[in-house]
Amino acid sequence: MQHHRALWMRAAAWVSAVALVLAGCAGAGRSSRGPDGGAGSSGAGAQRPVVVLQGVDATTLDPAGHAETPAYNILNNIYDTLIYRNHEMKLEPGLATEWRTLNDTTWELKLRQGVKFHNGDTFNAADVKATIERIIDPAEASPRRNNLSAIQEVKIIDDYTVHIITSAPYPILPNRLASEHVISAEYLAEHGKEYLAANPMGTGPYKFVRWVKQEEVVLEANPDYWRGAPQIQQVIFRPVPEAATRISQIQTGQADIAVNIPANQVEALRNDPSVKIVDVPSVRVIYVAFQTRKGGIVGNPTFRRALAHAIDARSLIDNVLMGAGYHMATALTPQHFGFDPSIQPYPYDPDLARRLLAESGYQGEEIQFDTPSGRYAMDKEMAEAIAGQLQKIGVNVKLQVNEWGNHVGLMTSREQKGIYMLGWGNATWDADGTLSPLLSGDGAFSSHESPVSDELILKARSTMDQAERERLYHQALRQLHEDVAHLIDWQQKDIYATSTRIEWTPRSDEEINLVSARLVQ
The missing domain is CATH 3.40.190.10 (Periplasmic binding protein-like II)
Structure with a gap:
């Protein structure tokens, strides 16, 4: 201190x-x-x-x-x-x-x-x-x-x-x-x-x-x-709700900063001399989680591990997100306090996935996969591709695309049936802002509970010594990773378009602060 x-x-x-x-x-x-x-315009x-x-x-x-x-x-x-x-x-x-x-x-x-x-x-x-x-x-x-x-x-x-x-x-x-x-x-x-x-x-x-x-x-x-x-x-x-309109207004000089540029537009815009593309790793992590509270095959950690080894994250990020994302081993990014760099993502190994699937006793039960559409960058498309990879190892996946309000209702009521996609922007940059709501037994958006990780998260939340807090969070993350609470996590990349007359650097917490921006034309 x-x-x-x-x-x-x-x-x-x-x-x-x-x-x-x-x-x-x-x-x-x-x-x-x-x-x-009562002041004037200050020369505006x-x-x-x-x-x-x-x-x-x-x-x-x-x-x-x-x-x-x-x-x-x-x-x-x-x-x-x-x-x-x-x-x-x-x-x-x-x-x-x-x-x-x-x-x-x-x-x-x-x-x-x-x-x-x-x-x-x-x-x-x-x-x-x-x-x-x-x-x-x-x-x-x-x-x-x-x-x-x-x-x-x-x-x-x-x-x-x-x-x-x-x-x-x-x-x-x-x-x-x-x-x-x-x-x-x-x-x-x-x-x-x-x-x-x-x-x-x-x-x-x-x-x-x-x-x-x-x-x-x-x-x-x-x-x-x-x-x-x-x-x-x-x-x-x-x-301006439409991305195409935001892009057009940057290109024609009607605007200077535009948010949420689709990844599939970036390459063309980089070749436009009237536009600058700037991006930054976001505070937001998108994840696919398991509903482990309802028992059944999804409650079996061997089954969950089988599915985790079936995911080719590199292919998903390169081909669906067009590179606009970062594969994470946990729901924390390197900028968050409590992040443990020693934890590595589950490696893509479809042969191991099939062996674990057989070992788990899976008998072809239907696994519902709930996803929103349009809330996050390429969310439905990512869900479709993930479902396809799971189907390749023999998992019977039913993709359920939800309207956003209904999807949130499922999350808060904990009525998910199998696996589901959600995103979380933890602007506290502290592990508590993610682990408490998403991965502890009492968390408002949690579908996972474990006596071991729950106790570690709760203890860390009220521990004032930072070194001890970090140690507790590392232990909790390792336990959650061992439990395979999440199928896959990826850090979102925020992409902006700007005019060439402005110098402005985006922030990882999605804030747009103009006090540090400069005009160059």
Whole structure:
């Protein structure tokens, strides 16, 4: 803890120095003004806006009212978090300059001074308390409540110090705080949550200008941003569901960043001088799991191992995903805390698969394979190819393609009959964010339970010593791998198209942050 704190303090010192220089530029005092503080356009008209195309519009612009990436990407440019996750997915000071544990259930956060909200309100501890208490209040029904449900109380010690008390040891609290945007307590109290949901107002690099639903969200640069004013003066987020339309708008210069480019379009776009293709390994892992709770042949580990050796993952990734994926041995990526590089994927060995299948006592029972269609890149196509590989060793697979809402219902009710596909984006970058919900007996999306791995996962979740936590997670992963809880895991590759006039690097957590982007034309 002391070593990590020293690193954070060195980073905080540099950021604090920047903040002190900028503090004199910010307005003073509390204000009841609207989200733009009555300011002008800051010269936004002098530069053509940067246009970002996402697949869907935000459902709300209330930081506590959503659990979706499209809304988060917009809000991340308007608000700040207490703790910032940098491009390398490491934690750095944000609105909190330092954080430490006073005991196993008490965290102390020191807050950054001199920071202003866009309307001139001064950021302080009351804003942190209001932000967190609103999310954890059951009456608010925030979709983000589970992220912070371990928090029992937020105490204001002084204007720039807060204590966060958890109901049990909760070592990943900093990871969780890195995903929560801090609102102004006074702005919320004066205007109410309905107004906030349509008129966001934060301390971030961009100020909210307007939201025309299903058309665009317009933001303009905050010249007094405590980290330094953004180079891009105006940003527009637009919802465009069709991938072909997103690509066309990049090619014709109508847009600058487009998400979710199909892998089968990449080669042609790389030859287009008006387009740049950028990609990154994603936080999201797609997996095919076994329903082991219902007994039968799927509950037999020898049968599961037979199926695992029947999968030619390299062929699937090369020929179905067109290379846009990475075969994983477990449901964690190398960037996640707790990842164990010593665990290797089950090797493709169809002869061994057939021998194990016979050994398991399989008699040709039908195995249902539930998959969504259109939720993940080439999901139905991957399911079809996996089913084909299983059929080659003699498994009777029935592929069931589900509408997304029905598919999620099957997962949460645990009514899957055999094997199923799902994806999980664990932006905490900690093993707990995957193993607890997906692979422990009490997990909301888990169809697997094991006394050994369940105990290890639960113990790791409330262990404050990081080295011991990592050891426990490695043990749990090895046990899950031995149990063959998953048939196959692959890390998604996120593919974006950009215009040639912008320099922007995508992040593995799917965030689109424009403060670090640059125009080159």
